Amino acid sequence: MSKGNVLVVGSNATRIEIQGGGTGPTGQYLNETVVPAMALVDAGYEITLATPDGTKPHIDPVSDVAQHFDGDEAAYKRGHAFFKDHRAMNDVRTLRSVIEGRLDRYAGLFVPGGQAPVVDLMQDADLGEILRHFHARGKRTALLCPGLLPRSPRYPTQGNIGPP
Numbered sequence: 110m111s112k113g114n115v116l117v118v119g120s121n122a123t124r125i126e127i128q129g130g131g132t133g134p135t136g137q138y139l140n141e142t143v144v145p146a147m148a149l150v151d152a153g154y155e156i157t158l159a160t161p162d163g164t165k166p167h168i169d170p171v172s173d174v175a176q177h178f179d180g181d182e183a184a185y186k187r188g189h190a191f192f193k194d195h196r197a198m199n200d201v202r203t204l205r206s207v208i209e210g211r212l213d214r215y216a217g218l219f220v221p222g223g224q225a226p227v228v229d230l231m232q233d234a235d236l237g238e239i240l241r242h243f244h245a246r247g248k249r250t251a252l253l254c255p256g257l258l259p260r261s262p263r264y265p266t267q268g269n270i271g272p273p
Contacts, residue, residue, distance in 0.1 A: 111155045113217075114154065114155040114214060114215050114246070115155070115156050115217045115218070116212075116216060116218045116239070117146055117159070117197075117219045117220075118159055118220045118230065118236060118239065119201070120167075120223070120225035120226045120228065121162050121166065121167070121229055122135055122224075122226075123136060123167045123216050125227075127167075129252070134164060135223065135224045137167070137172075137221050137222070137223040137226070137260055138170070138177065138222050139172045139173050139177060140177040140178055141187040141223060141253050142166070142168070143189075144195070145215050145219055145221065146198070146247045147191050150197075153161070158198055158206050159201065159202040159207045160198055160201055160202075161204055161229055161230070161233050161236075162203060163206070165201050169224065172223060184192035189246055202236075204235035207239070208235060208238055208239065212242045213246075215248070217239070217248060217250065217251070218249070219245075219250075219253070220253065229247065
């Protein structure tokens with residue numbers, strides 16, 4: 110029996126502006142996405158992956174190596190296979206659809222890291238609505254490494270949990 114469902118919010122960004130002009134490839138970090146997601150599944154939780162446009166997040170090529178799994182090739186292969194094959198990683202919903210489907214059904218919220226979230230998620234009004242919902246109800250929320258997200262005016266900060 111499931112302990113509940115955790116909403117995992119991913120980014121759809123594939124390019125990021127780079128210093129000096131132009132853009133470079135980006136995405137979510139593989140390890141920062143799959144290690145917590147696999148731990149949640151192993152602990153008995155279901156996970157629902159949602160992104161702004163409902164497509165599977167792109168993995169940052171820099172993170173798609175065993176080095177980001179402490180050099181453990183077997184752990185890297187497990188993580189890579191989980192992202193490629195696990196049902197929850199492939200049955201992606203839009204942020205809007207999870208809002209309309211009742212946010213109260215989720216036990217927690219997890220936003221993985223990498224550079225991509227600062228490209229699209231920190232300006233996403235739907236994620237702002239989701240964060241305010243979880244904050245107002247005191248639900249567990251984890252943001253891994255996209256440090257700018259909670260500082261955006263769309264998201265709850267000390268004394269600022271109302272609408273943007």
